[in-house]
Amino acid sequence: MAVFTPLSETQVADFLARFDAGSLVSLEGVPAGTENSTFFVTTDQRQLVLTLFEQGEFGELPFFVDLLDYLDEHRLPVPGPVHDREGVALHRLAGKPALLFPRLPGKHPKSPNLVQCAALGDALGHMHKVSQHFPGHRPNPRDLHWLLPMHHKVLVYLSPEDQAMMKDEVEIYQDAFGSALDLPQGTLHGDLFRDNALYEGDRLGGIIDFYNGCTGDLLFDLAIVINDWATDNDGHLDADRHDAILGTYQARRPLTAAEREAWPMMLRMTALRYWLSRLLVVYVDPPAHDLTPHDPERFRIILKARLQHGALALPEVNA
Numbered sequence: 001m002a003v004f005t006p007l008s009e010t011q012v013a014d015f016l017a018r019f020d021a022g023s024l025v026s027l028e029g030v031p032a033g034t035e036n037s038t039f040f041v042t043t044d045q046r047q048l049v050l051t052l053f054e055q056g057e058f059g060e061l062p063f064f065v066d067l068l069d070y071l072d073e074h075r076l077p078v079p080g081p082v083h084d085r086e087g088v089a090l091h092r093l094a095g096k097p098a099l100l101f102p103r104l105p106g107k108h109p110k111s112p113n114l115v116q117c118a119a120l121g122d123a124l125g126h127m128h129k130v131s132q133h134f135p136g137h138r139p140n141p142r143d144l145h146w147l148l149p150m151h152h153k154v155l156v157y158l159s160p161e162d163q164a165m166m167k168d169e170v171e172i173y174q175d176a177f178g179s180a181l182d183l184p185q186g187t188l189h190g191d192l193f194r195d196n197a198l199y200e201g202d203r204l205g206g207i208i209d210f211y212n213g214c215t216g217d218l219l220f221d222l223a224i225v226i227n228d229w230a231t232d233n234d235g236h237l238d239a240d241r242h243d244a245i246l247g248t249y250q251a252r253r254p255l256t257a258a259e260r261e262a263w264p265m266m267l268r269m270t271a272l273r274y275w276l277s278r279l280l281v282v283y284v285d286p287p288a289h290d291l292t293p294h295d296p297e298r299f300r301i302i303l304k305a306r307l308q309h310g311a312l313a314l315p316e317v318n319a
């Protein structure tokens, strides 16, 4: 379950009274998700999602609200927060920060087809073009500055071979990314896995869960996407999905020469980023709830595959 703070219908009905969003018809806790409490709220006018923030830096929530407002204004497929009659989006409910969103249609794609991959690449490329001009700033909390101290915390839980792989990798990234690399910057989604996208058939209904959103290398975001969306069960890249995503992405935003050069290393660094964050959840800082954590092994396998086989050739950009 992912309702850490239960809400009564009366609480939600009172909350809705500040918005022009209709009166409560039904309230349903959403089982998915691991970080926040999520509810589907149906009113006599529309379908909404209510999120209560359970963890994280609450002071950062205005950044996420502004980012979603900005992307929504620029017609990206994201749930723009619902503002109340006073123009305020961020409220408190049951003692927790709360946001109301439109409920986007569709389902998460487990095994995305090539049309769905192309739609995702197009949306991400569009988002990255737009997000380069978003004025908000939040440092990337999961970049090399985080990997460096945090990887020490999990080494003790790894086999000698995996310890060596992790240590060597982090050292290599310091050389590769430590000095001034001229990679295009912008605002990233920061966690655009398949379970953060919704599709109605082949149509991308929307991208959700922007709470890892931050400012950083756009390539970092793209590598997260390719590692999750275009990797087979053995950790190898799936050439068709890879090309479908990168083809439409680059039609929006062609990669620069520096990005092309950094690409194989970025795939490795973002694979290690998730191997590490998942290891930390399992061994170092387990959450209070009993939800099954994501499997770190998946990203150890992906990292090994990227080390053994490198990256695939990037599709050419059609002028």
Ligand SMILES: Nc1ncnc2c1ncn2[C@@H]1O[C@H](COP(=O)(O)OP(=O)(O)OP(=O)(O)O)[C@@H](O)[C@H]1O
Pocket (backbone or CB within 6 Å): 002, 030, 032, 033, 034, 035, 036, 037, 038, 049, 079, 101, 102, 103, 104, 105, 195, 198, 208, 209, 211
């Ligand atoms: N705007 C939306 N429209 C439709 N469904 C949504 C929306 N927002 C959230 N959901 C549903 O609620 C689930 C949980 O939401 P979300 O991913 O934001 O939670 P979380 O606890 O932050 O999860 P995670 O573990 O991915 O960080 C999603 O997987 C999705 O099914």
Ligand SMILES: N[C@@H](CCO)C(=O)O
Pocket (backbone or CB within 6 Å): 191, 193, 274, 277, 278, 294
């Ligand atoms: N997408 C993350 C979990 C949410 O941050 C993972 O798969 O490890």
